[in-house]
Amino acid sequence: MAEAQAFETDFWKDANLRKVWDEIVPGEPRKTIPYTLTKDAIELYCKSVGETHPIYFDEAYARTTRYGGLIAPPSIHILLMFSCTPADDWMRSPGTVNAGQSWSYHVPARPGDVITLQARALDKFIKRERLFVVHDNVFFNQKGDVICSGRGWTIRPM
Amino acid sequence: MTTTFEKLKAGDAIDGPAFAVSRESIRLFCDASLDYNPLHLDDEYMKGNFGKTNFGGIIMHGMNNFGLISRMITDWAYPAGAIHRRLETRWVKPVRPGDTIQPSGIIKAKQVTEKSRWVLIDVVVKNQTGEKVATGEALVEFPRDLFCQ
Numbered sequence: 001m002a003e004a005q006a007f008e009t010d011f012w013k014d015a016n017l018r019k020v021w022d023e024i025v026p027g028e029p030r031k032t033i034p035y036t037l038t039k040d041a042i043e044l045y046c047k048s049v050g051e052t053h054p055i056y057f058d059e060a061y062a063r064t065t066r067y068g069g070l071i072a073p074p075s076i077h078i079l080l081m082f083s084c085t086p087a088d089d090w091m092r093s094p095g096t097v098n099a100g101q102s103w104s105y106h107v108p109a110r111p112g113d114v115i116t117l118q119a120r121a122l123d124k125f126i127k128r129e130r131l132f133v134v135h136d137n138v139f140f141n142q143k144g145d146v147i148c149s150g151r152g153w154t155i156r157p158m
Numbered sequence: 159m160t161t162t163f164e165k166l167k168a169g170d171a172i173d174g175p176a177f178a179v180s181r182e183s184i185r186l187f188c189d190a191s192l193d194y195n196p197l198h199l200d201d202e203y204m205k206g207n208f209g210k211t212n213f214g215g216i217i218m219h220g221m222n223n224f225g226l227i228s229r230m231i232t233d234w235a236y237p238a239g240a241i242h243r244r245l246e247t248r249w250v251k252p253v254r255p256g257d258t259i260q261p262s263g264i265i266k267a268k269q270v271t272e273k274s275r276w277v278l279i280d281v282v283v284k285n286q287t288g289e290k291v292a293t294g295e296a297l298v299e300f301p302r303d304l305f306c307q
Binding site for chain 2: 007010049051066074083092094096097101102103104129
């Protein structure tokens with residue numbers, strides 16, 4: 001897993017470089033990095049949630065389907081959110097609590113896709129003494145097709 | 159029996175897979191999602207308070223619920239030639255190692271639009287004691303050019 005090895009798994013490292021709630025500017029784009037989605041990464045994600053459908057694993061089967069080849073599960077954006085952002089992205093701040101989200105799916109991600117992300121904080125607010133940030137995200141493939149778009153709410157660490 | 163848009167009706171149920179949560183399953187989800195937030199890894203850190211909340215130990219990624227619901231929806235949709243188009247979720251209770259969780263869905267409504275056909279599904283994930291840990295809503299498209307798999 002070359003991608004996983006290059007990835008900094010200690011989220012405390014660089015924590016001081018990440019924006020706290022006060023510094024997050026709604027509307028300001030987040031830094032993102034292109035990511036090449038591999039068959040290995042898809043298979044590891046599938047294993048983690050028990051996905052067994054052949055459309056993710058069996059090339060010959062996948063060719064007979066509407067998609068004409070292997071695809072990733074729609075929820076692969078769970079991985080893409082971290083693989084398309086740098087180590088100082090505030091989504092990695094230890095203690096960030098996911099409070100809910102909605103995702104819309106257009107074309108599937110496929111092994112070999114070079115995936116880019118356009119993302120920003122859209123809003124921030126305080127509710128019951130908790131600091132919230134709304135983030136919005138759109139993932140594209142190398143052809144410029146939208147893979148999926150999503151909006152989420154996180155409670156920021158204090 | 160193959161699901162078809164015509165046969166579906168409000169109240170029809172969808173059963174999802176049971177999923178045993180362990181420290182190992184959470185660690186695997188860290189590696190698969192690259193989400194290494196200490197909420198899911200660090201017992202010492204989790205002894206502390208989060209505002210008014212104390213989790214008392216590591217918790218499963220909320221997005222693991224999301225992945226299970228998505229798996230249930232796609233496994234249901236693919237054989238019918240249908241396409242998973244949207245999922246909205248929120249977390250109700252934390253999930254811990256030792257819990258067994260299971261998603262399920264209930265058809266809420268059908269909608270025909272100018273170009274396609276849609277099914278709204280209420281989704282829920284419950285733990286081994288029947289408590290809701292996650293709730294949400296999914297939207298599945300049943301295109302007229304059915305391509306069953």
